[in-house]
Amino acid sequence: xxxxxxxxxxxxxxxxxxxxxxxxxxxxxxxxxxxxxxxxxxxxxxxxxxxxxxxxxxxxxxxxxxxxxxxxxxxxxxxxxxxxxxxxxxxxxxxxxxxxxxxxxxxxxxxxxxxxxxxxxxxxxxxxxxxxxxxxxxxxxxxxxxxxxxxxxxxxxxxxxxxxxxxxxxxxxxxxxxxxxxxxxxxxxxxxxxxxxxxxxxxxxxxxxxxxxxxxxxxxxxxxxxxxxxxxxxxxxxxxxxxxxxxxxxxxxxxxxxxxxxxxxxxxxxxxxxxxxxxxxxxxxxxxxxxxxxxxxxxxxxxxxxxxxxxxxxxxxxxxxxxxxxxxxxxxxxxxxxxxxxxxxxxxxxxxxxxxxxxxxxxxxxxxxxxxxxxxxxxxxxxxxxxxxxxxxxxxxxxxxxxxxxxxxxxxxxxxxxxxxxxxxxxxxxxxxxxxxxxxxxxxxxxxxxxxxxxxxxxxxxxxxxxxxxxxxxxxxxxxxxxxxxxxxxxxxxxxxxxxxxxxxxxxxxxxxxxxxxxxxxxxxxxxxxxxxxxxxxxxxxxxxxxxxxxxxxxxxxxxxxxxxxxxxxxxxxxxxxxxxxxxxxxxxxxxxxxxxxxxxxxxxxxxxxxxxxxxxxxxxxxxxxxxxxxxxxxxxxxxx
Numbered sequence: 001x002x003x004x005x006x007x008x009x010x011x012x013x014x015x016x017x018x019x020x021x022x023x024x025x026x027x028x029x030x031x032x033x034x035x036x037x038x039x040x041x042x043x044x045x046x047x048x049x050x051x052x053x054x055x056x057x058x059x060x061x062x063x064x065x066x067x068x069x070x071x072x073x074x075x076x077x078x079x080x081x082x083x084x085x086x087x088x089x090x091x092x093x094x095x096x097x098x099x100x101x102x103x104x105x106x107x108x109x110x111x112x113x114x115x116x117x118x119x120x121x122x123x124x125x126x127x128x129x130x131x132x133x134x135x136x137x138x139x140x141x142x143x144x145x146x147x148x149x150x151x152x153x154x155x156x157x158x159x160x161x162x163x164x165x166x167x168x169x170x171x172x173x174x175x176x177x178x179x180x181x182x183x184x185x186x187x188x189x190x191x192x193x194x195x196x197x198x199x200x201x202x203x204x205x206x207x208x209x210x211x212x213x214x215x216x217x218x219x220x221x222x223x224x225x226x227x228x229x230x231x232x233x234x235x236x237x238x239x240x241x242x243x244x245x246x247x248x249x250x251x252x253x254x255x256x257x258x259x260x261x262x263x264x265x266x267x268x269x270x271x272x273x274x275x276x277x278x279x280x281x282x283x284x285x286x287x288x289x290x291x292x293x294x295x296x297x298x299x300x301x302x303x304x305x306x307x308x309x310x311x312x313x314x315x316x317x318x319x320x321x322x323x324x325x326x327x328x329x330x331x332x333x334x335x336x337x338x339x340x341x342x343x344x345x346x347x348x349x350x351x352x353x354x355x356x357x358x359x360x361x362x363x364x365x366x367x368x369x370x371x372x373x374x375x376x377x378x379x380x381x382x383x384x385x386x387x388x389x390x391x392x393x394x395x396x397x398x399x400x401x402x403x404x405x406x407x408x409x410x411x412x413x414x415x416x417x418x419x420x421x422x423x424x425x426x427x428x429x430x431x432x433x434x435x436x437x438x439x440x441x442x443x444x445x446x447x448x449x450x451x452x453x454x455x456x457x458x459x460x461x462x463x464x465x466x467x468x469x470x471x472x473x474x475x476x477x478x479x480x481x482x483x484x485x486x487x488x489x490x491x492x493x494x495x496x497x498x499x500x501x502x503x504x505x506x507x508x509x510x511x512x513x514x515x516x517x518x519x520x521x522x523x524x525x526x527x528x529x530x531x532x533x534x535x536x537x538x539x540x541x542x543x544x545x546x547x548x549x550x551x552x553x554x555x556x557x558x559x560x561x562x563x564x565x566x567x568x569x570x571x572x573x574x575x576x577x578x579x580x581x582x583x584x585x586x587x588x589x590x591x592x593x594x595x596x597x598x599x600x601x602x603x604x605x606x607x608x609x610x611x612x613x614x615x616x617x618x619x620x621x622x623x624x625x626x627x628x629x630x631x632x633x634x635x636x637x638x639x640x641x
Contacts, residue, residue: 016317017549018324020559025631028554035627035640036060037614038453039075039530042165043067044629046156047455048639050148057461058086058145059153061453062138065467066157066215068451069483070208071165073193073472074174075530076451078211079248080469080486082134083296085283085516085526088145089460092620093521095283095294098465100137101488101512102130102276103348106504107267110494113502116264120396121490121502123572125258126251126266126475128487130508134467135239137278143232145461150232151219161482162212168635169202171472178473185257186476189484193472211482217243236277244481245273251478251485258475259572266475268485283516286310286357289547292518298351301570302513305536307338309543310362311369317548322541323559323587325594331544332564332581332600333369335537337378339567344379344387347499348507352382373599375566375579388498396573450512450530456616456625464514464526466535490572511570515539517547520620525553527615529630533570537563538611553615553628560586561611565603577601584610608632616640 029035034051038044047064051057061084069078076082084098113121122128142153175182175193182190183197190197192208200206221238222231238244252266283294286306293309295302311334312320321327345351355361365380379387450468455461469486477484491509492502500509513535517525525546529538541561545551551559565580581600583592585607596602614636617626627638 017321017545020545020549020551020555024552024554024558026554028552029627029638029640031625031641032458032623033625033641034060034455034457035616035625035638036064036453036455037616037627037629037636037638038064038068039451039612039614039630039636040068040071041635041637042071042160043451043453044637044639047453049156050153051455051457055148056146056459057455057457057463058141059148060457061455061463061465062142062146063153063156064453064455065138065465066154067160068453068467070157070160070211071168072171072451073483074171075449075471076134076467077470077472077474077483077486078135078214078481079129079132079474079483080134080467080471081130081132081488081510081512082137082465082467083300083510083512083514084137084141084463084465085294085296085514086141086145086463087461087516087523092460092523093518095285095516095518095523097281097283097296098137098141098278099281099296100133100278101299101507101510102133103505103507104130104489104492104502105268105272107269108489108502108504110496110502112267113494117262118260119494120572120574121492121494122258122260122264122487123490124474124487125256125264126268126485127258127264128489129252129266129268129475129485130488131268131272131276132248132470132486133276133278134469136236136276139232139236139239140278143229149228150222150235154215154219158212158215161208161215164205164207166203167200167206170633170635172199172202174473175199181257188479189472189477191479192477192482208482210480214244214481240276241270241274245270247478247480248273248485251476256476266485284353288313288543290519291547293543294516294518295513298346298353299348299507300510300513301342301346301533301536302515303346303353303357304338304342305513305515305540306357307341307362308334308536308540310357310359311337311366312544314363314366320544320548322544322561323591325591328562328583328587328591329371329373329595329598329600330369331540332562333374334366335540335564336374336566337365337368337380339533339564340377340379343390343568345382345385345499347509349499351499352385355382356380371598373579373581373595375599377567390493390498390568391495391574392568393573393575394577396575449532452514452528452530452612452614454526454528454614454616454627456526456618458623458625460523460618460620462516462523462526462616462618464516464528466512466514466528466530468512468530491570509570511535513539517543522620523618524620525615525617527613529611529613531612533567534563534610538613542613542615553617553626557611557613557615557628557630560584560607562587563610582610584608612636614638
């Protein structure tokens, strides 16, 4: 493969890409009224029902999101977080970020965690809980941009929680993976998710009456208010300062088992909950092939996708085809470079994002891509900044096992060379947990599964949102509330001086990364995917296939995909696989063998295992709407007309 100096920035159109498979798993939906798509058919149906009854995209998205709390409890919950990107019909050229990522509590200091005998924030248990922010963010969006009353919006979720819904098989699989933990150490979780000591069967109608009562009490908090907005604000105050806040804080007081193998109590306090409010922020953007891609700020991983696109923008189209050996190799190498910068510079701090996205800087990064797979951790150089070099572990050895503080690095050098030239046993185990869903170990360790929802209405309101955290396996259930706290603090480091060091009042660097695409100054696509570190990696081939390759939304979602594991993971135990690439077998033996010849350490993940995208599309010129959803796992669906 030639270096950048022999390449030309030239858009040659769909002919440069491998032709898409004409037989998709389902059609790309088309219409003019409204479109909804999500990771669960019941959430999609609820969102579409709101549109059918006159609600707008924001009413619909909030209704669907609260349904996701109920029907995908292994992937998100009210005690978690969310991020969204949206535009309104009144300002279709202005992408706005809905910031629903809570910060670290005041008691979450590095010194406290080190004194507890930890060298990483645990992957489960209340000690890993950031301030829960998802509910407040959804209610903020509803207040400011929705039209419906809170009671009507929440009616769908209350009904499914109170009256029941058929349980997904994957929920049962997740419960089974942590059943011993529940029974031995988290009795409140066993009571909620294993009634009578039994794991409910797939399709069995399950209920969560405690969560139904929680939502009903939030609605009731605003019963005497004089306006819709005041009623929603009353519910927000009740969440942050009332019975919900008190129950959450009470729940963290008793020590309980977490992924470190030790017992700890949490540090969340009433002042932490009362002091946080969700908010709006300006989106980070980059131009790519005539489109504007909008993401969160660098307190999330979203700008890593922008960096990857800026690096790839200097290549001819034939280097960008994910279905070819050349394209897959080029994409993987660009992703490694952007993700190295994520580790070195991103966090809730002063991030030099303008420099990281600049044409000159991205050209210098592009020049590092050769015809061989890099096994090195290679962050770039920013004037006046020292890049953070995180611990590079292929196998994590906790302090209690190692007999010392700091864990084990398994013989990994900074250039990525592992002892013996192979991946550590621990990295194989954790990589396997990161494929498909649910990605959870018996200890409660979770590798980033979550949910996603997209909605567009006939007026041009469009929203992409990724709710996550507060999984049923995160921490002990709070009986009176019907949910548990999240574990987002596991994405922080306990080493001082990093851009994402655990700091009270600072947000952990989240992996939640919805996407909005604009063309000609108007929003045309909302998309996203669950998948932790893989979220942007799975969205990238969709963008390349639709923007450059001419694929339809469903063709792009159905097409085989891949991702790199050649970076420190964002989730406990924060290991990496130098040169690692995980691929779907449908990519083809010729492509896979070609990647291996180039030096990629390839893991075949099965034919239909990677990526859980959904997307909605609007043509501003014609008003035609489209929607598509992921067939993998037979769970995600789109609806519309």
